[in-house]
Amino acid sequence: MENFEYSKELWRTGIVLVVFVILNFIITKLTKRYAKASHLSEHRTNLISKYIDFLMFALFCVAMIAVWGSKSEDIFTFIGTALTIIGVAFFAQWSILSNITSGIILFFTFPFRIGDVIRVHDKDFPIEAQIEDIKAFHTLLRTREGELITYPNSLLLQKGVSIVPIKQEDKEFYD
Known part of the structure; x- marks a missing residue:
C-alpha cells in the first residue's frame, strides 16, 4: 500500500470540520438559550444565527487555507486584499452596513x-x-x-x- 501524499491534510481537514461543526452547534444553542431567556422573537433569533453561520464559515475557510499549507504571507496578503475590497464596497454602501450593525445591537441590547x-x-x-x-x-x-x-x-x-x-x-x- 502506497503512502497517500495528502493524508495529514485530510486528517487535519476532518478534525477542523468536526471542531467547527461542534463549535457552531454550541454557539447556536447558546444563542437560542439567550433568546429564550430574553423573550426574543424567533425571527430575530434566526437572523442572528445566520450571521453566526456566515462568520463560522469564513473562519472555517481561513482554517482550511492554513491546513492545506499555504504560506502565512500568502494568507495575510489574501485576507488583506479581501478586507480592502470589502472595506471599499462597504464604504460605498455604509448605510447597509450601518443598518445591519444596528440590527445586531438592537438584538443584543434589546431596548x-x-x-x-x-x-x-x-x-x-x-x-x-x-x-x-x-x-x-x-x-x-x-x-x-x-x-x-x-x-x-x-x-x-x-x-x-x-x-x-x-x-x-x-x-x-x-x-
Whole structure:
C-alpha cells in the first residue's frame, strides 16, 4: 500500500470540520438559550444565527487555507486584499452596513420589543407607532392611523426613542 501524499491534510481537514461543526452547534444553542431567556422573537433569533453561520464559515475557510499549507504571507496578503475590497464596497454602501450593525445591537441590547409603542424624537419627522417587527435592516412601525412605516435600524439608534405606555382605551387598537 502506497503512502497517500495528502493524508495529514485530510486528517487535519476532518478534525477542523468536526471542531467547527461542534463549535457552531454550541454557539447556536447558546444563542437560542439567550433568546429564550430574553423573550426574543424567533425571527430575530434566526437572523442572528445566520450571521453566526456566515462568520463560522469564513473562519472555517481561513482554517482550511492554513491546513492545506499555504504560506502565512500568502494568507495575510489574501485576507488583506479581501478586507480592502470589502472595506471599499462597504464604504460605498455604509448605510447597509450601518443598518445591519444596528440590527445586531438592537438584538443584543434589546431596548424595546415587538408590540411596544415608541415615540421617535425626530425634529423633522416625529413618529409615534407600535413596533410590528424588527428586521436586519429596518423596523416596521404601525401608526394609530394604520400607516405602516419602514424605519431604518440605524436611525433608531441615532434618534431619541422613548417607550410610550399603552393606555387601557388604546389597548384594543394595538392588539
